[in-house]
Amino acid sequence: MVDFLEGMFGLKGQVAVVTGGGGYLCGEMCMGLAKAGCNIAVLDLRQ
Amino acid sequence: MIKSDFERSAVGIGVDASSKEEMSAALMQVEENLGGVDILVNGAGINAPTPFLEITMEELKAVMDSQITSTFVGCQVFGGAMLNRKKGSIINISSASAGPPLSKAFVYSMAKAGIKNLTQNLGREWAKHGVRVNALRPGFFPTEWNKINFITPDREKAILGHTPMERYGEVSELVGGVIYLASDAASFVTGSELVIDGGFSAMTI
Numbered sequence: 001m002v003d004f005l006e007g008m009f010g011l012k013g014q015v016a017v018v019t020g021g022g023g024y025l026c027g028e029m030c031m032g033l034a035k036a037g038c039n040i041a042v043l044d045l046r047q
Numbered sequence: 048m049i050k051s052d053f054e055r056s057a058v059g060i061g062v063d064a065s066s067k068e069e070m071s072a073a074l075m076q077v078e079e080n081l082g083g084v085d086i087l088v089n090g091a092g093i094n095a096p097t098p099f100l101e102i103t104m105e106e107l108k109a110v111m112d113s114q115i116t117s118t119f120v121g122c123q124v125f126g127g128a129m130l131n132r133k134k135g136s137i138i139n140i141s142s143a144s145a146g147p148p149l150s151k152a153f154v155y156s157m158a159k160a161g162i163k164n165l166t167q168n169l170g171r172e173w174a175k176h177g178v179r180v181n182a183l184r185p186g187f188f189p190t191e192w193n194k195i196n197f198i199t200p201d202r203e204k205a206i207l208g209h210t211p212m213e214r215y216g217e218v219s220e221l222v223g224g225v226i227y228l229a230s231d232a233a234s235f236v237t238g239s240e241l242v243i244d245g246g247f248s249a250m251t252i
Contacts, residue, residue, distance in 0.1 A: 008232040015081045016229070017073075019064040019121055020091035024190045025140075025218055029088055030057075032222030033229065038086065039056040041077040043070075045063060045091075 012037035022046040056081055064091040064117035070124040084128055086229045087137045089121040089162075094155040096197060107154055114158035115165075122169055126178060133177035136229045139166045141182035141240050143247045151202075163240060170238025179237040181228045186244025188216040211246030 006012070016033045020026045021042035030040050058080050062069045077084060092114040095106055118139050129135025143149065145163040148156035162182065169180040187206050189198055198206070207213050224241045227233055242248050 009226055009230045011086070011226065011229055014085040014229075015077065015083060016086035016088065017077055017084050017125060018088040018090055019062075019117060021088075022059075023090065025185070025188055025221060026088060026090035028218040028222060029090065029225045032219075032225060033086065033088075034057065036226050036229075038229075039081045040058075041073070041081060041084075042057065042059045043062045043064060043073055043091075044059070045061065 010037060014038050015041070017041045017043060019043045064089075065112040065120060067120050067124065070120050074124050074128055078128070083132050083134075084125055085135055087121055087125045087129070087135070088225065089118040089137065089139045091117045091121075092140065092158070094152060096151045097153075098151075099153050102154060110154040111158055114155065115161045118162050118165060122165065122180070126169065126173070126180070129178045130173065130176055135178040136233070137169070137178065137180045138225060138228050139163075139180070139182040141166065141184040143184060143186045143244050145184065145240075166240070167238045174237050179228075179233065181233070181236060181238070182240045183221065183224050183228070184240045184242045184244065184248065185221060186210060186216055186242075186247040188218055188221070209247060209250065209252075210244070211250060214245065216243065216245060 016038040018026050018030050021030045022044035030042055034040050060073045060076055062073045093110055095110060097106060122137060126137055139162050141163045142159040144152050144156040145159035166180055166182040221243055224243050228241060
């Protein structure tokens with residue numbers, strides 16, 4: 001089942017860019033994408 | 048924090064998302080540091096509760112630029128790079144205010160309607176080219192600061208009275224939708240709006 005879910009939802013090694021990633025909602029999205037296996041670029045005015 | 052917790056690579060880049068020059072530079076920086084971009088979340092944007100007749104041209108432009116222009120530029124710059132690789136998933140942030148609109152959020156509602164419109168148009172435009180474009184449509188996920196400074200007891204009553212689950216969303220409840228839209232599970236999904244709102248958009252009264 002782990003392989004099945006990994007095949008469907010896994011994002012291992014993918015690169016994700018999140019604008020506004022320093023904010024409340026998008027910060028959480030960054031963490032979620034990282035936990036799913038993504039490498040993350042956080043783009044934000046608030047550095 | 049992301050790096051130490053999960054042993055992934057993470058970079059932070061200071062950028063005005065509504066500037067095509069800055070976003071183009073950020074794309075180059077990301078490609079150099081992490082490689083080609085697979086997923087884009089266009090999440091930048093501000094709001095203001097100003098009464099309609101008091102909204103200044105500066106505020107109109109600030110909200111529109113932060114929401115619509117930044118989403119447009121994100122799609123153009125990063126979407127363009129995705130098209131070259133014939134692969135990518137773009138997630139824009141719509142809102143329960145994208146239509147019908149939300150009181151006390153005039154420009155924000157206009158902008159969100161525009162983001163929904165652009166999402167459909169690019170979903171259609173790039174459907175055969177490997178790049179999917181979808182939107183999340185969150186209901187109410189107020190920060191503690193917003194709860195204290197913006198949401199009066201009357202407003203809270205109106206919001207929760209119109210939310211069948213009768214509560215606000217927790218930010219963690221957006222993550223599943225983001226992962227779904229980003230992943231192969233959504234390989235036949237484009238131009239769509241994924242509603243995460245406790246039922247807000249499903250009811251009138």
